[in-house]
Amino acid sequence: MLSQLTVSNFAIVKFLELEFHSGMTTITGETGAGKSIAIDALGLCLGGRGEAAMVRPGAARAELSACFDISAIPEACRWLRENELDDDQQCILRRSISSEGRSKAWINGQPVPLAQLKTLGQMLLTIHGQHAHQGLLQSQTQQSLLDQYAAHHSLLEACSTAYRRWKHLDNELVRLKEAQEQRQARRQLLEYQVQELDEFGLEPGEFEGIEAEHKRLANCTTLMEQSQRACYLLSDGEEVNALGLLQQALGEVEAQASDDSALEPAVALLHEGMIQLQEGAAELERYHQSLEMDPERFHELEERLSRTMTLARKHQVKAVDLAEFHNELAQELSAIGAGEERLEQLELERDQARDSCAQAAQRLSKSRQRYAKELNKQITANLKELALPHAKFQIEVHFDEQSLSPSGSDRLQFLVSTNPGQPLQPLGKVASGGELSRISLAIQVITARKVATPTLIFDEVDVGISGPTAAVVGRMLRQLGESTQVFCVTHLPQVAGNGHNHMFVSKSTRGKATETLMVPLAxxxxxxxxxxxxxxxxxxxxxxxxxxxxxxx
Incomplete structure (x- = not known):
């Protein structure tokens, strides 16, 4: 619950330090004194929008802080722990707004973004404004009030999750279908290209082998002549050859080595050279014997090489990269085929997700219908107490599976009849301004009992009510205050007299300065x-x- 509020240099407030207690606290004061100023300050502490105009004239900044006892709010305690902002079941929200409009926020002394302040604030306090009855005419507000009363958060979350999954799959399916024509055109081109390259059948590394073999056959005559000449010089020459000369030199050195051991290394090297020369000559002879003119093979290589170059130019790649390019095209074609299979699978998943969404919406609708009946009885009973003895209230919940949304598939409408014999009709068509205020208050008081936040503020929700009806409203709010901390800004004595506590707001002027004060009354x-x-x-x-x-x- 809210235990303390400190306000400094906010609007026409110079300084306020207020302590609050459990039960129902009524707030009264003269017209224009600023009875709602504490509520406005609380709104800023809970993450409301701050503006430079909120700073008291002449002050550098407005400072506001609210202290809450959260020992009985496990959700808030857990949130603070998860965000490493906990401080022994105490929660202090602080806000600072400069005269230039800059805003800062703190939770338990640690600076935080405004979004975190808003998130935590929703767990601590709920404000019911004086214009709530106007929003009551909107279907979205009506649905929100019923859901708040039913407290079926898990059903709402399940419906929202199922809806998001369905829409995600549906959007993905739309994107795939939009790209289908492009994929089809691309597939036709790929099928032609891959078929052409399949028929040619160039293997990885084949082009390099073709090129090397083609070059060898193109120079076969020269290679034969030169290899034969080399063989003659090495070993085949009748008069002189390298092998014979080396053999002669080796014999002479070996003869001298017996007289001088220093020649032994030279002898060893010459022996090695002799072996290498013999092996080289033999290898060269084998190479010469392997050379053979093959015009037919040369023609085949010429044609394959030419075809390779033509296809490479056609596909704008290097000839050496043609086989790899062929493989890439084949993989892309396969992926397109897999994409079409994904399209079929996605349609199935999308339909299943929609069925799941519809089932979640149906479960939510059944819960709404159940709690609507319960709420109908309570609101009708309250309206009789609020000087509408013949009033009947009914919440119509119509399930329409074709209109799925994150909040279900229900079209919801508040119906009312205030006079005998009058049929139930939509709230806005039947109720007068005063009746609408009473109906709104009856709904707010009942639904507030189910609110998870331990502090409720009613800001002049009793507008348009007077006399005995006001006394009933006061008793309703007091009864609510027995289990929940309630603040009520009012101008009705019948409501103010029902408070467990009473605070008075006044305004004083000293010279050109105006100041609002708020004090508890004995x-x-x-x-x-x-x-x-x-x-x-x-x-x-x-x-x-x-x-x-x-x-x-």
Whole structure:
């Protein structure tokens, strides 16, 4: 619950430090005194939008802080722990707004983005504004109130998750179908290209082999002549050859080596040279014997080489890369085929996801219908207490599977009949302004009992209500305050008298400066304030007696 609020240099407030207690606290004051200023300050502490105009004239910045006891709010405690902002079940929200409009926020002394302040604030406090009855005419607001009362968060989340998955798959399917024509055109081209390259059948590394063999056959005559000449010089020459000369030199050195051992290394090297020369001559002879003119093979190589070059130019790649390019095209063609299979699979997944979404929406709808019946009875009973004895209230929940959304498939409408014999009709067509205010209040009081936040604020929600009806409203809010901390800004003495606590807002002017003050009232002070609300500025014995009756009740 809210335990303390400190406000400095905010609007016409110079400084306020307020302590709050459990139960129902009523807030009253003169017209224009700023009864809602504490609520505005709380709104900023909970992440509301800050503006430079909110800073008190002449001040550098507005400072606001709110302290909450969260020992009974496990959700808030868990959130603070998960975000490493916990401080022993205490929660202090602080906000600073400069005169230039710059804003800063803190949770338990640690700077945080505004989004975190808003997230935490939703767990701590709920504000019901004086214009809530206007929003009550909107279908979205009506659905939100029913869901709030039903508290079926898991069903809402399941429906939202199923809807997001269905829409994701549906969008992916649309994108794939839009690209289908392009894929078909690309597939036809690839099929032609791959078939052409398949028929040619160039293997990886084949082009290099063709090129080398073609070059050898093209120079076969020269190679034969030169290899034969080399063989003659090495070993085949009758008069002189390299092998014979080396053999002769080796013999002479070997003869001398017996007289000088220093020649032994030279002898060894010459022996090695002799072996290498013999092996080289033999290898060259084998090479010469292998050479053979083959015009037919040369022609085949010429044609394959030419075809390779032609295809390479056609596909704008290097001839050496043609086989790899062929493989890439084949892989792309295979991927397109897999993409079409994915299209069929995706259609099946999309249809299954839609069925799951519809089932989740149906479960949510059944829960809404169940709690709508429960809420109908309670709101109708409350309306009878609020001087609408013949009123009937009904929430119509119509399930339409064709209109799936993240919040289900229901078309929801609040229907009311306020007079005998009058059929149930949509709220906006039947209720007058005063009736709408009472219906709105009855709904807010009932749904507030199911709100997870431990602090509720009602900001002049009793507008348009007076007399005995106001007394009923006061009792309703007091009863709510027995289990929940309730703040109620009001101008009705019947409501103010029902508060467990009472705070008074006043405005004073000193020179050119105006200041708003807010103070708790003791019992005698409450009597005077209730008498003022009853009779205006003139407080009489009669109004004081009436005020005592209100407090006694």
């Amino acid at each position: 019992q005698e002070q409450r009597l005077d304030e209730l008498a003022r609300l009853l009779g205006g500025d003139s407080i009489t014995d009669a109004t004081l007696a009436n005020a005592r009756e209100l407090l006694a009740d």
